[in-house]
Amino acid sequence: MKIKILLSLLAINMSLSCSNDQLQDDIDEMTIKEEVLKNDHKVNFINNYYSGWNENIRYPSPDNDPQFFDIWLPEKRNISDTHLFVFIHGGSFTGGDKTDSEYVAAINAIKSQFPNSAIATINYRVGLTMLLDKPIMDVQSALHYLIGQAPLMNISNNNIVLIGESAGAYLAFFEAFRRDSQLGNQKRYKAVVSLSGFAEIIPKSDSNTTFANLIALQALTVKVPNLNFNEYSPLNRITNLIQANDFPEIYLFYGESDKVLSGSNSKNIYKKIQESGVQKYIDKSYIRSFPNQGHTMNSSVKNTIAQILTQKLVF
DSSP states (O other): OOHHHHHHHHHHHHHHHHHHHHHHHHHHHHHHHHHHHHHHTTSOOOOTSEEEEEEEEOOTTSSSSOOOEEEEOOOOTTTTOOEEEEOOOOOOOOOOOOOOHHHHHHHHHHHHTTTTEEEEEEEOOOTTTOOTTHHHHHHHHHHHHHHHEHHHHHHHSSOOOOOOOHHHHHHHHHHHHHHOTTOOGGGGEEEEEEEEOOOSSSSSOOOTTTHHHHHHHGGGGGGSSSGTTTTTOOGGHHHHHHHHHHHOOEEEEEEEOHHHHHHHHHHHHHHHHHOOOOHHHTTEEEEEEEOOOOOOHHHHHHHHHHHHHHHHOOO
């Protein structure tokens, strides 16, 4: 009996020893990973945010469907002068991701021209059967979260610049043009930058739009709950916001050979601002087209756009 007890105690001791060894190994591995992470991000660990890229940070989704954002934080930053750019990817609301190469090109261009600014890029819910209100709610939630987290990141949460490409531009327009009495974040948006974007449902098409893409644009209407075109068309809000002295700066860029979305979308936004007759908003709007560029403008053009923004944006 004593032998059995001794053997049992020996087994327990060996088990505990192995567990402790494994625990120490796990701790050592975590320490190594943390050091690697710090080295990758140039250290400066402030309230769980590193200088450099902080990737796949979860933000609260209205329906508990996990969504994530990445954010670049410059090493030398402060809560007053480090401004935030937020990039919203495209993909016709059916796909797309913050890491797709065509969107990374735009992000890198902004990062190069605004080295002292923070740059976030967000994911949102997409899918063939996804109703349009879902990505709209996700973008609102992501921005609300970023605004709340900005002091912890040691960056400003005012004068935010929203940049959207294609469908992402629509979401940027919608967020900047909405007026939400509960959150009230819209006062914090300095500008909206549209890359091959649209701000109306249904997006306009012209002779350059292929039949397949025309069908895809028409199909967007079934993604709008109750087909409330006025509610879901930021273009319809421009006049009222200008009259209320409550309108951000607008920058519109598109390719003249775009066969996915017509350049008339950008032209219609610009025209609506011009028709307001309010000079300060006319002065704060800008449009430029690029010849020989399709829906996805190349890296060189996106660098040019970023350079234009350095001249136009005054914080």
